[in-house]
Amino acid sequence: MYRKILMRMRMMNPTRKVVVGWAKEYKRYLSTTTTNQILLSPPLVSVDLPEIWGSTSTLYHHHPSQSPVSHAKIINGKSIAEEITSRVASKVKWMKESIGKVPGLAVILVGQRRDSLTYVRNKIKACDEAGIKSVVAEFPDTCAEEDIMTSLSKFNEDPSVHGILLQLPLPEHLDEEKILNLVSLEKDVDGFHPINMGNLSMRGREPLFVPCTPKGCLELLLRSGVGIVGKKAVVIGRSNIVGLPIALLLQRHHATVTTVHACTKNPEHITCEADIVVSAAGVPNMIRSSWLKPGAVVIDVGTCPVEDPSAEYGYRLVGDVCYEEALRIASAVTPVPGGVGPMTIAMLLCNTLESAKRLYGFT
Numbered sequence: 001m002y003r004k005i006l007m008r009m010r011m012m013n014p015t016r017k018v019v020v021g022w023a024k025e026y027k028r029y030l031s032t033t034t035t036n037q038i039l040l041s042p043p044l045v046s047v048d049l050p051e052i053w054g055s056t057s058t059l060y061h062h063h064p065s066q067s068p069v070s071h072a073k074i075i076n077g078k079s080i081a082e083e084i085t086s087r088v089a090s091k092v093k094w095m096k097e098s099i100g101k102v103p104g105l106a107v108i109l110v111g112q113r114r115d116s117l118t119y120v121r122n123k124i125k126a127c128d129e130a131g132i133k134s135v136v137a138e139f140p141d142t143c144a145e146e147d148i149m150t151s152l153s154k155f156n157e158d159p160s161v162h163g164i165l166l167q168l169p170l171p172e173h174l175d176e177e178k179i180l181n182l183v184s185l186e187k188d189v190d191g192f193h194p195i196n197m198g199n200l201s202m203r204g205r206e207p208l209f210v211p212c213t214p215k216g217c218l219e220l221l222l223r224s225g226v227g228i229v230g231k232k233a234v235v236i237g238r239s240n241i242v243g244l245p246i247a248l249l250l251q252r253h254h255a256t257v258t259t260v261h262a263c264t265k266n267p268e269h270i271t272c273e274a275d276i277v278v279s280a281a282g283v284p285n286m287i288r289s290s291w292l293k294p295g296a297v298v299i300d301v302g303t304c305p306v307e308d309p310s311a312e313y314g315y316r317l318v319g320d321v322c323y324e325e326a327l328r329i330a331s332a333v334t335p336v337p338g339g340v341g342p343m344t345i346a347m348l349l350c351n352t353l354e355s356a357k358r359l360y361g362f363t
């Protein structure tokens with residue numbers, strides 16, 4: 001089978017070097033072996049051939065008079081996420097046919113943040129597409145902690161709920177850590193519970209859930225044929241929900257990982273040595289071409305709204321990476337939007353499905 005994959009790859013991508021690296025890595029990815037299991041949680045996307053690259057770009061640099069200069073592949077997170085979503089949908093259908101039940105996701109949304117409302121709406125829409133049942137418990141900005149705790153306890157008890165997501169950030173007066181702690185370990189599809197995080201960080205342990213955004217980043221790398229073993233990876237950002245778990249995951253996949261954060265001196269001297277750069281800082285266009293090694297693979301998690309009167313809602317989303325510059329110097333780049341964002345949602349569906357399978361005793 002790998003031979004076949006390899007041949008197909010060679011046809012599609014004459015730069016054999018990349019292909020061989022890809023085949024090895026993917027073989028490793030597929031082999032969810034016993035003792036040295038490097039992949040956390042079953043590879044949902046297991047046995048099918050991944051798309052190698054989304055599309056080849058012929059974008060122009062800032063000056064339209066210039067000839068096309070782009071060389072990087074654009075990793076199409078949106079289309080990969082769609083493929084994963086339809087795979088989840090067929091598994092949900094099969095579950096429904098065999099036991100008459102579907103996975104259920106409960107979302108707790110506190111307050112009226114515009115971005116949170118958008119993300120939650122997108123998650124619900126994705127659940128609908130996959131046939132996953134969803135409920136949203138909405139609370140006003142001013143609600144008491146006990147109200148959320150009560151709702152959370154109900155979801156913990158409810159056998160039709162397999163995943164619970166507490167949309168972050170919470171309003172200031174609420175204790176995020178205390179509330180996250182209450183989410184049942186078995187339903188923590190975001191993977192933010194300290195025990196899941198602890199197990200992610202410890203060798204030889206497996207968390208029940210890997211956080212969605214980090215998992216989506218890894219999925220993009222693996223499906224794009226990027227070798228991780230032995231590579232220098234730099235993660236920008238160290239938040240509990242994004243930067244830290246990404247660094248842990250890359251390390252589990254045997255990259256040599258360096259973390260850069262707001263106190264790091266000369267960050268560009270560190271990033272420009274990296275084979276893989278994953279940026280989750282939330283600083284628009286921070287990563288310029290001088291920050292990147294030629295041929296690096298760049299995963300842009302940053303999602304920053306910037307004012308743009310010509311855009312539909314008066315703003316548009318940009319990443320941490322100066323996209324046009326990265327296209328000229330990197331070997332592969334994720335766009336914003338259309339890169340990591342949709343993958344985050346697809347991974348949430350995967351985690352919810354896996355949770356339902358586990359709670360219903362499917363293997």
Ligand SMILES: NC(=O)C1=CN([C@@H]2O[C@H](COP(=O)(O)OP(=O)(O)OC[C@H]3O[C@@H](n4cnc5c(N)ncnc54)[C@H](OP(=O)(O)O)[C@@H]3O)[C@@H](O)[C@H]2O)C=CC1
Nearest residue numbers: 237238239242261262263280281282301302303340341344
């Ligand atoms: N696409 C998706 O699915 C998702 C996207 N996001 C986006 O990812 C970004 C990060 O999110 P999140 O982790 O929650 O954000 P946080 O604000 O919690 O963390 C940001 C991290 O980046 C570091 N940082 C900030 N400024 C710099 C700088 N100038 N140089 C180096 N490091 C810096 C901070 O360092 P320090 O620790 O020292 O303060 C911190 O560790 C945001 O844009 C967010 O919108 C988030 C979740 C999902």
Ligand SMILES: Nc1nc(=O)c2c([nH]1)NC[C@@H]1CN(c3ccc(C(=O)N[C@@H](CCC(=O)O)C(=O)O)cc3)C=[N+]21
Nearest residue numbers: 118119122165166167168169190337338339341342344
């Ligand atoms: N408990 C919790 N879990 C989360 O997973 C979580 C959270 N809190 N708080 C906020 C962040 C952010 N996040 C995103 C999800 C989808 C897109 C996404 O779909 N982005 C689209 C664009 C969306 C748009 O157009 O607005 C894209 O990049 O293509 C982005 C960001 C999940 N988060």
Ligand SMILES: [Mg+2]
Nearest residue numbers: 168169239241
């Ligand atoms: Mg945060």
